[in-house]
Amino acid sequence: MGIPVTIYSSPTGPTGVKKRRSSPRRGSLKIRRTRSRDRFFWYNASDGVSRIVSFNNSNPEQVNNYTFAPAEFHHEPYPTTFPANGVWPPRQIDDLVCAIGSENSDCVGDTCYNGNICEDLECTHTLAAWRAATSDWEKHFELRKTEHRGIGVYTRRAFRQGTVLGWYAGELRTLASMDDSNSDYLMEIEIGDISPNTPLEPTPSIYIDGERKGNWTRFINHSCAADCVFRIMRVGNTRIMAVEAIKDIPRGKELSVDYGEEYYGLTTKKRCACGVPECVERRRIRLEKVMERRKVEEKAKRNKISKRCSHVAPPILV
Ligand SMILES: C[S@@+](CC[C@H](N)C(=O)[O-])C[C@H]1O[C@@H](n2cnc3c(N)ncnc32)[C@H](O)[C@@H]1O
Secondary structure, eight states: OOSOOOOOOOOOOTTSOOOOOSSOOBOEEEEOOOOOGGGEEEEEOTTSOEEEEEEOSSSSEEOOSEEEOGGGGTTSOOOTTSOTTOOSSOSSHHHHSBOBOGGGOOBOTTOOSSSOOBOOTTOOOOHHHHHHHHTTHHHHEEEEEOSSSSEEEEESSOBOTTOEEEEOOEEEEOSTTOSOTTOTEEEEEEOSBOOTTOOOSSOOEEEEEEEEEEOGGGGOEEOTTOSEEEEEEEETTEEEEEEEESSOBOTTOBOEEOOOTTTSSTTOSSOOOOOOTTOHHHHHHHHHHHHHHHHHHHHHHHHHHHHHHHTSOOOOOO
């Protein structure tokens, strides 16, 4: 490993389990319309729900891993958030996504589906063990066809708030290396030191591309009342984008994250179909009604003024 991990001391609870940080660094998902819908094998269950039962081998590949092509990074500048002795261009995964700056990268250990995090900043948890621990995701979640939002992820059991549910896997890429930087499933992740005291803006980042290779988390849809967040954490020395429950989630519920105002906002062209009472689309409708009313009022005011003007005596021409 070329990049040393910066160790920070942090408070430990009485049980030896660290408290979650209050201001998680969230992942920003840049997602476009899905093209993967027809590449799966569906069946209509007796309860009327369309479920995916298995995947074929065509794209996108179901890969619960990080992959990367070192050549894609050869022309990239040395990241400003990397320590002086970092390895660049990267030769292995941790040269690229080494967890530096533990403030926002708590270790999830090598188990999943619980609310614990590892308190040992020099722990030996490995991505290989984490991948094994998250490979049984189908026991916990299932993919279903939704009415208006393509494929969605549904729980097969209940989860407590604070539980790490999985991670966003895929190909680690630079923006410049992508033919289509507007690919459907790009997750931005900062690289190097992400300590809060790092003054550099914007922080260098790469993308986890789930378009061709990725895991189930790329099917998590947006909701304006989301019950999960994407959050930077670590497994040993490796930085991951974890999916964390921010509410208690019952069995049979669709998982959702908030894609952000830039994706589904008042000024975006895309329309959200999450349907919750606090949905941005309801706000949009309210706003449009207000604007319409204002327009009508202004028109009425203008008409009144012009009528008044027409009653004024014409100027006397000399
Ligand atoms: C990362 S994909 C999520 C998985 C996707 N449903 C699929 O079938 O692959 C993001 C896409 O899902 C759809 N989607 C997700 N949340 C939505 C929402 N709240 N309203 C409408 N479409 C949504 C949109 O087409 C969006 O571009």
